[in-house]
Amino acid sequence: MTDFDLVVRSRRAITPDGERPAAIAVRDGRIARIAAYDAPLRADREEDLGKLALLPGLVDTHVHVNEPGRTEWEGFASATRAAAAGGVTTIVDMPLNSLPPTTTADALAVKRKAAAGQIQVDVGFWGGAVPGNVKDLAPMRDAGVFGFKAFLIDSGVPEFPPLSPAELTEAFRAVDALFLVHAEDPDLVAGHESSASYADFVASRPRSAENTAIARVVAAARKTGARAHILHLSSSEAVPLIAAAKAERVRITAETCPHYLTLTAEEVPDGATQFKCCPPIRDAGNRDALWAALADGVIDLIVSDHSPCTPELKRTDTGDFAAAWGGIASLQLGLPIIWTQARERGHSLSDVVRWMASGPAALAGLDTKGRLAAGADADLVVFDPDTTQRVDVNRLQHRHPVSPYHDRVLTGVVLGSWLRGIPTVGEPNGRLLERGAA
Template identity: 65%
Template sequence: MDFVIRSTRVVLPDGAVGPASVAVRDGTIASVASSAVTPDVDLGDLVLMPGLVDTHVHVNEPGRTEWEGFATATRAALAGGVTTIVDMPLNSLPPTVSAAALATKRDAAAGQCHVDVGFWGGAIPGNTGDLADLHAAGVFGFKAFLADSGVPEFPPVSPAELREAMAAVSALFIVHAEDPARLRSAPPSPHYADFLDSRPGAAECAAVGAALDAAEATGSRVHILHVSDAAAASVVAAGRARGVRVTAETCPHYLTLDADEIPDGATEFKCCPPIRGAANRDSLWSALAAGAIDIVVSDHSPSTPALKQGDFGSAWGGIASLQLGLPLVWTGALARGHGIADVVRWMSTGPADLVGLAGKGRIAVGADADLVAFDPAATFTVDPAALHHRHPVSPYAGRQLTGVVRRVWLGGAEVSPSDPPRGRLLRRAADLLEAR
């Protein structure tokens, strides 16, 4: 064994939390024993949990690296206990809509990643013929927008075009579900309520229904991204009940923030779909507890500070929260009686299972030794200057949160954001493209 790490609170795949000794050999977990094996690392009462897997991250490199970039995004991930991310296909130039574009993105990422990184492909009008080759090149599935993406090089598909793409390749499709016919242009207003009115929950529900219909017609797997309206979770649950192969996610900002508390002009709160009211937020928590929503991921979508300025009509719609996801969700979970095993299921095991990374997101024999020592009782106040993503813009500035990441191991090696990057580039089926 390379080393043995012990805690009185180890989160195991069956949801049990208790004393265990975890032995690591050659970067993987070699044994998990309840007996009191003499440890090399004794964490005491700190929680030992698997590293988080965040399957919804916009890194934006190459092409818009001034917005973020692999070095800064993965450093922020590591600081937040996220040991694997999957990068979205848009906001980079070129977008990841062909095998050649994927190769360009991998070249840009090589040698920069502080955590393990995989990639989504994109489905846009006109690239259906590229999807099979892109899938074979190792993307975990395909993202499609049913509404404007915000960048011209990644246009939305119609429901018919989504169905055509699903029929062309047997793959997981992940969908930004808002119906453009039910959206309207946000006015140039400093008032958040005016922006919120431009993107009603009915638009989300209608688009979720269209995505489910396409999946049902083709037998495809579909995953609904960033559910913000609790009624949309009910549409997902109804689709699942009739046999559609559907999963869904929500994000820390929808579980934490309240539309009625967003100050005038505070465009750092703008995202699409939008943050809604407190009653809706509580209903999202209920949907998560009931299993209608499966996972929680960041939708880390940063930009330059200049793009976040202005009014709610013109400012960029995205929230950067990769480093804060765990304490945000843990703070809300504590207030609602959920345990750390629930958070691990939502933020580690569930996202890993979504993309087929069986060796991630769990403390089990044979899994990667991606581990986090987490202090569930410690509190801190969010200071944007202490965040590792490229630009210190955050709607959480000054908010007190519970839960602090104390130590992180990636592939069996203890790492920190100040260390040289040692993350790997992943492909579908967990084949590795490079060694550490």
């Protein structure tokens, strides 16, 4: 008789108490025990990783899967394969750019049906807050969404319009839930004029557009007591505003993304629309200030904002930044992208796990995700933190070979992962998650 289904040993296990040698014992899909590395444990299967790092499965709470309706942009099968290959064992899907968008409980049911049976990792869903759907927020919450996303600026798709400041406040008051806000002020964003100049594009979406909109979100959260989260923070100038709001105990958190922490405006060639995202990638000094805000705890987490599209929509033929879709596909690459930068800046794997696993899990209330601890789901990742890789877009698992990271050398390689103790390769084993469900 064995005591456990699986035991994984590593001399570099990243636990909530830090990095240490450990043996992770799994029973019935959960971590049943964390023991000393050489502890005698009886199991049906055993893996000894030696000096390879063992991380909890990453949690990415900002993924645009786009299915149904725009499955040619991505889709649940390809998105979750890419996630698993990158050490991400849980994603939370954004309510756009699917058709229909997830702005009603009925649309959530359509989304869940589309995902069922083809997901390699666990998948949850955000709902959407758009003009006129206040009455739909509570039914969506009760149906299991983890919170609601809203735009303060044009989303890029007509079926998901932005909220006015008054409508945002109304939504905050309508339901007790987490609200995630794309915060840019449309009045401070310049009109779209055709241009292959990246400098022109950055100038069209200045820091002031983010700063002003974030101030409005903070004010609405302060006024209503709502819980608000700033999506994909790009402007380092907004960091003091967020820090001051936290000091006042306003219920506010913030995220940033691998592209803002790695890429810089100085390196983006004109016409290289694979670098386009909204808000834009800014200068190197801005990037360094975002890293400082992470270290200080003002920025809470790092997620991908994986927002793919077809190559045609990136307008690589013309290099027109105004016409190109704004989004970067990086779901599979997030861990080595961040680790490459983090280790150069003196950060540890424990820091990366806090930013990319336990932090996003806490944001969404996923209590059994993002940590190597007894009682947590046995979502495990094998990571070689010392080996380098050169990115080849043609070998990535997401649907289209478009990425600003092509040919970039990164440090760290994901070698494998388990979802609730089962390898993430082979037949789809992911589950559909609901808010509050165990």
